[in-house]
Amino acid sequence: MTPAFASLSRALATMGRYGTLGFAISIFVGLALPGLASTMRPVLPFSIFVFVVLTFARADLAGVRRALKQPGRVALSWLWVTAAMPVMVLIALAVVGRAAVDPGLLLGLALVAASPPLMGFAAYTSLLGMDNSVPVALLVLTMAVTPLVSPPLATLVAGAVVPLDPAVLSLRLLWMLGGAFLGAFALRRLVGPARIAALKHEFDGVFVVLYLVFAIAAMDGVIAAALASPAKVALYLVVATLTCVTGLAVTMLVLWRLGRPDSFVLGLGSGMRNTGLLIVAMGAACPPDTYLFFSLLQFPIYCAPLAVAPLAKWVRNASAPAPAS
Numbered sequence: 001m002t003p004a005f006a007s008l009s010r011a012l013a014t015m016g017r018y019g020t021l022g023f024a025i026s027i028f029v030g031l032a033l034p035g036l037a038s039t040m041r042p043v044l045p046f047s048i049f050v051f052v053v054l055t056f057a058r059a060d061l062a063g064v065r066r067a068l069k070q071p072g073r074v075a076l077s078w079l080w081v082t083a084a085m086p087v088m089v090l091i092a093l094a095v096v097g098r099a100a101v102d103p104g105l106l107l108g109l110a111l112v113a114a115s116p117p118l119m120g121f122a123a124y125t126s127l128l129g130m131d132n133s134v135p136v137a138l139l140v141l142t143m144a145v146t147p148l149v150s151p152p153l154a155t156l157v158a159g160a161v162v163p164l165d166p167a168v169l170s171l172r173l174l175w176m177l178g179g180a181f182l183g184a185f186a187l188r189r190l191v192g193p194a195r196i197a198a199l200k201h202e203f204d205g206v207f208v209v210l211y212l213v214f215a216i217a218a219m220d221g222v223i224a225a226a227l228a229s230p231a232k233v234a235l236y237l238v239v240a241t242l243t244c245v246t247g248l249a250v251t252m253l254v255l256w257r258l259g260r261p262d263s264f265v266l267g268l269g270s271g272m273r274n275t276g277l278l279i280v281a282m283g284a285a286c287p288p289d290t291y292l293f294f295s296l297l298q299f300p301i302y303c304a305p306l307a308v309a310p311l312a313k314w315v316r317n318a319s320a321p322a323p324a325s
Contacts, residue, residue, distance in 0.1 A: 027302035030215030037220040044217040045176075045280045047210055051119040052180035054210075055139065057187040058196055058203055063133030064140060077134060077262075078141050080255065081269045085247055086113040086153050093157075103161050104289020105236060108297075110158030111278045111290070112243055114150040116142035117269035118301065119277075135265055147173040150278060163285045172281040215302065218276070218295050225292050232289075233296065240297040244304065247271025260315045268308070272301050 030037065067074055089109050093101065101109070121135050142149075150173065151166035188196065196203065226233045251267035258266075279286055279294050286294075300307075 027215045027219075027298055029212060030217075030219040030298075031222060033216055034219065034223040037216055037218075037222075040213065040217040041220040042217075043213060044276065047214045047217065048119075048276050048280055049176065049180055049183075050210060051207075051214075052143070052177065053183040053187060054203065054206065055119050056143075056181060056184035057191075059136050059140065059184075060133060060197075061193070064137045067133045067137040073258075073262075074134065074137055074141070076258075077138055077266055080251065080266055081117050081138055082142060082149065084251065084270050085243070085273065086157055088246060088250060089113040089157055089243075102232075102289060104287045105239065105293055107154075107158050107161045107163075107287060107290045108236075108275075108293030109239070109243070110154045110162065111275050111294070112273050112297070113157045114153035115273035115275045115278055116146050116150070118272040118274045121269045121272060134262070135269060138269060143177055146177060146277070147171075154278065163287065164282050169278070169281055172283075173277070176277070176281065211302070214276070215298060218298050220295070221288070221292060222295050233292070236293045237296045237299060240293060241300045243273075243297070244271040244300040247273075248308070264312065264315045268304070272304060 089112065093106075093109070098106065117135070117138060119139070121139060147170045151169040154169070155162050155166055222233070247270035248264075248267035251270045252260075252263045255263040255266055275294050275297060279291065
């Protein structure tokens with residue numbers, strides 16, 4: 001290993017070990033560089049593609065197989081992370097009235113409801129010291145059916161507000177995810193699962209760098225919108241935060257009998273959604289207000305690992321077996 005490569009490896013590993021703090025810092029770095037955001041926005045699709053490739057290249061297939069030995073548990077978990085958020089959004093829209101919601105915000109909520117769990121869902125779970133075998137299994141399952149499930153879910157929630165034909169959206173998602181799966185397979189064959197596992201902290205560091213790139217790209221237009229329409233930005237930020245918090249809280253309450261760790265992990269997947277996947281698939285058809293909501297949604301998502309770390313510690317401690325007397 002050359003000295004330059006060794007230094008890069010150490011730097012990535014250090015970032016990976018402090019991943020929860022790195023994620024939180026990334027979003028504010030992105031916000032602090034508005035001039036760079038518009039330049040980086042075209043990189044958004046590439047960063048999401050790389051997220052998918054690396055996530056599945058790093059997948060612990062043995063852990064996935066262990067999780068799939070409990071098909072009832074996995075099926076219930078998949079059903080919950082797929083259906084819970086659409087149901088919660090539909091209930092909220094019924095309470096406030098669909099007509100009272102801006103079309104751009106309505107579409108943003110529909111995309112949140114229709115999206116699979118965040119790609120960082122399994123990484124967040126690992127960073128918080130939790131078992132991520134079920135999250136990885138859920139990511140495999142949800143991503144596999146996303147082209148079929150997400151477009152009709154978005155149409156169900158948003159109705160005529162969706163500016164793209166569901167069949168076109170499905171095809172774009174299929175091409176994107178299919179290419180990412182092939183890329184992940186090639187990377188596993190080239191590097192090898194054992195070597196990938198040994199470079200855990202380095203890959204965690206790569207994720208932090210990718211999140212920084214993603215944050216800068218996602219912040220395009222946020223500062224300008226905050227100056228022009230501060231009330232709208234504040235409303236969108238509150239709604240974005242509520243979707244994440246409600247997804248976690250409701251899941252932990254409803255699925256409490258599954259055990260604290262399972263309900264907590266599923267809460268992360270229910271509250272933090274991979275909305276960027278659908279934003280990228282929509283491309284130029286995405287309305288500006290919907291993109292603004294997507295941008296503001298990154299604040300609770302990026303701060304989540306740091307914010308919920310005390311809750312994760314409580315869950316771990318409460319679930320630990322009592323010491324033998």
